[in-house]
Amino acid sequence: MTDLHIAPELTTETEHLSQKNHEKKKVVIFSQVFPEFEEKLRQDFDVIKINPKLGDVNQQIREAVTNAHGMIGAGRLLGKEQLKTAQHLEIVSSVSVGYDNYDVDYLKSRQIQLAHTPHVLTETTADTAFALLMSAARRIPELDQWTRQGQWQHTVSAGQFGMDIHGKTLGIIGLGHIGSAIARRGYYGFNMNIKYHGRREKLETAQQFQAEYLSLEELLTSSDFIVVAVDLNAxxxxxxxxxxxxxxKSTSVLVNISRGAVIDEEALIEALQNQQIFGAGLDVFAQEPLQSSKLFELNNVVVTPHIGSATEATRYAMNKLAYENLVLALNGQKPKYSVV
Structure with a gap:
């Protein structure tokens, strides 16, 4: 990634804290971070960077964390198997909002802090959800290929028609920050009727969109579009x-931008094959990276490679926040956003 200067300079407080180290602490970078922040880390800490090209990543991590004080990155499973050798680990700073890759109970038992990067990716992820919704509803990828293959010799037939979006019912499972941003797009942008389901009603948030709280069963039976935006847990x-x-509904479209395991993928494939639902837009999968799948054989599903937050501006903001969380923790301060 390029080193962009599109976010404000790091806070004076964080810069000051990073300079307080007299004896440099050790930090493990376990996935790619923006060059700017890797350079800053190298200025203030002893840095070890995990390199998948050098072999077993878990073994590299076990060796690297022995004397490490902090870790930063995303996309790796981290629990007892990877961290049992850590003697001084104070914090894992994740460049993500989700934290299902981490054994939270184990980190708690070891008194290792876990920080993450919520909010800075909310709007971008909501954009992705609506892009998938619209693409699946209007059959964009399918008709793109049809056009490229030279089959546009006559107007599209009824069998190729898509679904209207405006004025339809949008059901959101999980009306958190991202779910609310999706609701806002549907309500104000497409005049949609908003329904939602979650662990509890969110009256203040729901009032903004005249959103109705329903049981999961009621939401599924009454919604034209269903977007899943929940955390992955038991x-x-x-x-x-x-x-x-x-x-x-047989005319419904399902969109998942949460985590792949929230959906029984084999059951979804069967529903799509049998045209039990109209279509789906998926950014997350049970297995990632996804090299092959029956989903690839279906023309009523849109698949993207977990790109919910994948813009330069948003990834920069996530890296910046993860860096700040790490530095604050290693200098005895509370990270801006903590899970543990």
């Missing part, structure tokens, strides 16, 4: 499976 794993797809 309660949400395979939240949607065969029984839930059976409740959905």
């Amino acid at each position: 309660q949400t794993k395979h939240l949607l499976g065969q029984a839930e797809f059976a409740l959905m």
Whole structure:
């Protein structure tokens, strides 16, 4: 990635704290971070960078964390197996909002802080959700290929028509920050009726969009578009499976920008194959990276490679916040956003 200067300079407080180190602490970079922040880390800390090209990543991590005080990165499983050798680890700073890759209970038991980067990716991820919704509804990828292949010799037939979006019912599972941003787009941009489901009602948030709280079953049966925006945990794993797809309208579109395991992927494939639902837009999958899948054989699903926050501006902001969380923790301060 290029070293962009599109966000404000780091806070004076954080810069001051990073300079307080008399004896440099050790930091492990376990995935790519922006060059600007890697350089800053190298100025103030002893840095070890994990390199997948050098072999077993877990073994590299086990060796690197032995005397490490901090870690920064994303996309790696981190728990007892990877961190059992750590003697001085104070914080894992994740360049992500989700933290299902981390064994939170283990980190708590070791009194290792876990920080993440919420809010800075909210709007970008909501954009991605709506891009998937619109692409699946209007069959954009399918018709793009049809056009490129020279098949546009006559106007599209009824069998190629898409679904209207404006004025339809949008059901959101998880009306958190991202879910609310999706609701705002649907309500104000497309005059959609907003329904939502979650662990509890959110009356103040819901009032902005005249959103109605429904049970999961009611939401599935009444919504034209269903967007999943929940955290992955024991309660949400395979939240949607065969029984839930059976409740959905045959004209409905499902969008998932949360985590792949929230959906029973095999059940979804079956529902799409049987045209039990109209289509789906998926940015996350049970297995990532996804090298092959029956999903690739279907023309009623849009797939993207987990790009919810993948813009230069948003990834820069995430890197900046993860860097600040790390530096604050290593200087005895509270990170801006902590999970543990």
